[in-house]
Amino acid sequence: MKVLVALGTRPEVIKLATVIAALKQRVEVTVCASGQHREMLQQALDAFGLRPEHILDTMSPGRSLNILAARLLEGMDAVLEQERPDWVLAQGDTTTAFCAGLAAFQRQVRVGHVEAGLRTGDLNSPFPEEANRSLLARIASLHFAPTRLAAQALGAEGVDPARIRVTGNTVVDAIHQAQARWPAGIPLGIPTDIRARLDAGPAVLVTCHRRENFGSVMEAFCTMLARLSERHPELQWIFPVHLNPAVREPVHRLLGGRPNLLLTDPVDYHTSLYLIRHARLVLSDSGGIQEEAPTFGTPVVVMRQHTERMEGVHAGFATLAGQDTEVIERSVDAWLGDEARRNSLRARPNPYGDGQASARILAALLDEPCEDFRG
Structure with missing residues (x-):
C-alpha cells in the first residue's frame, strides 16, 4: 500500500x-x-x-x-x-x-x-x-x-x-511525543525573552489569527488586552504574534511597549506547548490550542462566536466567549479569580x-x- x-x-x-x-x-x-x-x-x-x-x-x-x-x-x-x-x-x-x-x-x-x-x-x-x-x-x-x-x-x-x-x-499523540523529548521536562531552545517572562511570574498566553477576527474586531481585542494587562500587573501576558500583516500591524501599534505584555514572533511547537503548560490561562481563537490545553489542565477563553470543539466546553476546560470584549473580559476575570476551579482541571482527562x-x-x-x- x-x-x-x-x-x-x-x-x-x-x-x-x-x-x-x-x-x-x-x-x-x-x-x-x-x-x-x-x-x-x-x-x-x-x-x-x-x-x-x-x-x-x-x-x-x-x-x-x-x-x-x-x-x-x-x-x-x-x-x-x-x-x-x-x-x-x-x-x-x-x-x-x-x-x-x-x-x-x-x-x-x-x-x-x-x-x-x-x-x-x-x-x-x-x-x-x-x-x-x-x-x-x-x-x-x-x-x-x-x-x-x-x-x-x-x-x-x-x-x-x-x-x-x-x-x-492526533494532536494528543503529538503532545506525548514532544514531551518525551524534553530533557528534565523542559524543551531545548526556549527563547530567552520568554524564559525571562516565565521566571518573572505567572503568565497568560494569548494567540489570535482567525480571519473573522481581523479589522475592527482585532483592534477591539487589543484594546481589551491593554486593559487586562494594566488591571493584572502581577501577570506576564505573552502574545506570539502571527505573521499575517492583518494581525501584526494592529497588535504592535496598540500593544507595543507595555511592561508586562510581551509581543514576540511565532514560537516553535515545543515552546508553544511549554507556554500552555505553564500558563494560568489561555486567551485564543485557535482550534489546536483548545485541544492541547486540556492535557495540561490549562483553561482556555475562546475568542470566537462559534467553536467546532465543544467537547472542551462541555468538559469544563473552555469558555466560549465570542467576540464581545466585555464578555471576554468577564470570562478572563472569572478564571483568574477562581484558583480552585483552575486546579480542578488537572485531574481530568483530555476529552479530545x-x-x-x-x-x-x-x-x-x-x-x-x-x-x-x-x-
Missing part, C-alpha cells in the same frame, strides 16, 4: 507527524508540502524532523483563495500523476486539505480525512474552513473522527457509519484524545480491528 500525505500549514504538520511515523512502520509513505504557509510550515517540519518528498510553490502574498486553490489543484495533480498512491490523507479544514482531497477524488484515489466531522453549522464561521471540511466529507472514503461528537455530526449528514472511525485527535489516534488510523487503513476512542 502507498499513502500520500498532504500538508501545508503548521497545524497540519503537528497533527500528521505522528500519523506519518505510524504509517512508515507498515506502508510506503510520501509527503507533499503544499507551501500554503511556507515560513511557519518549515518551523513545524523541523520540530518533527520531517522532510517532504514534494514541496509545491503555491502561495503568493495578496493572492485570493481561488488562485491558491487553482495552484494547489494543479500542483497536487502532478504529484498524484507521479506517485500514483492508493490513498491520500488530508487533515482538518485548510485549503490544502480540501484541494488535496478533491484532486485525489478526481483521479479516483481514495481519500482519508483526519479530524473529520468538526462542525459549527455556520459556513461563514470559520471561513473558509467550515466549507472545506464539509465538502471533504462528501468525497472521503474513510472519516477519522476525533470524538464521538464529531462522528455524530457526520452521521447526521448521511455518512455511512461503516466509513467512520472514532480515533481521538488518549495518544493512540495514529495507531487507530493505521489500523483503519489496513482494515485491521481496533477499538474506537471513547473519551
Whole structure:
C-alpha cells in the first residue's frame, strides 16, 4: 500500500507527524508540502524532523483563495500523476486539505480525512474552513473522527457509519511525543525573552489569527488586552504574534511597549506547548490550542462566536466567549479569580484524545480491528 500525505500549514504538520511515523512502520509513505504557509510550515517540519518528498510553490502574498486553490489543484495533480498512491490523507479544514482531497477524488484515489466531522453549522464561521471540511466529507472514503461528537455530526449528514472511525485527535499523540523529548521536562531552545517572562511570574498566553477576527474586531481585542494587562500587573501576558500583516500591524501599534505584555514572533511547537503548560490561562481563537490545553489542565477563553470543539466546553476546560470584549473580559476575570476551579482541571482527562489516534488510523487503513476512542 502507498499513502500520500498532504500538508501545508503548521497545524497540519503537528497533527500528521505522528500519523506519518505510524504509517512508515507498515506502508510506503510520501509527503507533499503544499507551501500554503511556507515560513511557519518549515518551523513545524523541523520540530518533527520531517522532510517532504514534494514541496509545491503555491502561495503568493495578496493572492485570493481561488488562485491558491487553482495552484494547489494543479500542483497536487502532478504529484498524484507521479506517485500514483492508493490513498491520500488530508487533515482538518485548510485549503490544502480540501484541494488535496478533491484532486485525489478526481483521479479516483481514495481519500482519508483526519479530524473529520468538526462542525459549527455556520459556513461563514470559520471561513473558509467550515466549507472545506464539509465538502471533504462528501468525497472521503474513510472519516477519522476525533470524538464521538464529531462522528455524530457526520452521521447526521448521511455518512455511512461503516466509513467512520472514532480515533481521538492526533494532536494528543503529538503532545506525548514532544514531551518525551524534553530533557528534565523542559524543551531545548526556549527563547530567552520568554524564559525571562516565565521566571518573572505567572503568565497568560494569548494567540489570535482567525480571519473573522481581523479589522475592527482585532483592534477591539487589543484594546481589551491593554486593559487586562494594566488591571493584572502581577501577570506576564505573552502574545506570539502571527505573521499575517492583518494581525501584526494592529497588535504592535496598540500593544507595543507595555511592561508586562510581551509581543514576540511565532514560537516553535515545543515552546508553544511549554507556554500552555505553564500558563494560568489561555486567551485564543485557535482550534489546536483548545485541544492541547486540556492535557495540561490549562483553561482556555475562546475568542470566537462559534467553536467546532465543544467537547472542551462541555468538559469544563473552555469558555466560549465570542467576540464581545466585555464578555471576554468577564470570562478572563472569572478564571483568574477562581484558583480552585483552575486546579480542578488537572485531574481530568483530555476529552479530545488518549495518544493512540495514529495507531487507530493505521489500523483503519489496513482494515485491521481496533477499538474506537471513547473519551
